Amino acid sequence: MPESVTPWNPWAELARRTHLRLxxxxxGRRGCLExxxxxxxxxxxxxxxxSRCVVAHELVHDERGGVPRWLVPREERAVRHEAxxxxxxxxxxxxxxxxxxxLPEVAxxxxxDVATLRARLCGLTADERRRLTRCPRPD
Incomplete structure (x- = not known):
């Protein structure tokens, strides 16, 4: 499936989710969803x-729902990668x-933020890694 042309806008998505309030x-922490x-x-x-990254992270939590305390570390990793x-x-x-x-320049x-960039790089699928390694270098 091809990448979308328009990047996902977490602020616009937050505005559509009328059950949430910022x-x-x-x-306290950078962000959390109650x-x-x-x-x-x-x-x-x-x-x-x-703040854009934090909103994105919390929106993914909203979609996935709450988890038992013992699953929190695994859930946080999955949410980081998806956001x-x-x-x-x-x-x-x-x-x-x-x-x-x-990384700071790329981010x-x-x-x-750099943490989100690292999560994206760590969460690359094998196919995505192959696609990145085949990209031509600029002259």
Missing amino acids: VWTDR FATGEIRMRRAMPRHE ARRLIPLDDLACAVQWSPH EDLGV
Whole structure:
């Protein structure tokens, strides 16, 4: 299945999910979804690209639902990878990694934080890895 031309916009997706409400806070974790209240609580003092990643992460949690405490580590990993996949289309990743070997530069170019970029790279499928290695290098 080809990559979408228009990148996924987590802010637009949040606006469509009327059962969720964004609440800004000055302390605590970067973000968390309270399933019982439908509140996504996010720390106010984050750069735009980081808050975009946090919203994406919490939206994927919303889709997947809550899990028992003993499954939380595995669920967090799955949610990280899925949010990263949605935020970073493979074609965009291929272009970005061609011009720089430095993760902070690539992340900035892609409009994500370094943790999200790492999650995308770690979550590449075998087919995606093959596609990336076949990308021509710019002259």
